[in-house]
Amino acid sequence: MAFELPDLPYAHDALADLGMSKETLEYHHDLHHNAYVTTGNKLIEGTEWAGKSVEEIIKGTYDASSVAQSGIFNNASQHWNHTQFWEMMGPKGDVMPSELEKAITESFGSVDKFKDAFAAAGAGQFGSGWAWLVKDVDGGLKVTKTENGVNPLCFGQTALLGCDVWEHSYYIDFRNKRPAYLSNFLDKLVNWDNVASRL
Secondary structure (H helix, E strand, C coil), X not given: CCCCCCCCCCCCCCCXXXXXXXXXXXXXXXXXXXXXXHHHHHHHCCCCCCCCCHHHHHHXXXXXXXXXXXXXXXXXXXXXXXXXXXXXXXXXXXXXXXXXXXXXXXXXCCHHHHHHHHHHHHHHCCCCEEEEEEECCCCCEEEEEEECCCCHHHHCCEEEEEEECCHHHCHHHHCCCHHHHHHHHHHHHECHHHHHHCC
């Protein structure tokens, strides 16, 4: 099946008062994400991956032994990552549901300790990549980071929360201050109801 650019689940200016400008979402969703969709569709056309789900393509083209992934993997994975990212944010999701708070506290000691670990993973990711809260294969919660477009599907994990730390995701609003972007993301932008629904 062909990749399709999903609509944002909110208006382009819905997060502006929370630290993510309309301009950022216009560039990030309408241009960057759309490029992964159109390029990915061109690359899979006529291949064994045409007609497969994006998840099947990601799992089937990820090469754990290679730093440089294929163009098909990169575009499929970044399409999936961004689709999740838009849903993981929102203008009214700043209250963490109790079952998620309990799970995070059991795994990290407190919500603040989780946020510290997540922000450190994102800030410490050299170059482009993502920070994640995942449910691991053993059912426990952990914070991870991945380079470029690699995501938790590659490791059999469930992505609960992901933050894009490629420069295009924050440079318009935060310039080179990635730690400030991560703090703002965790404190103002996350749709915790969406995160809880992934448990």
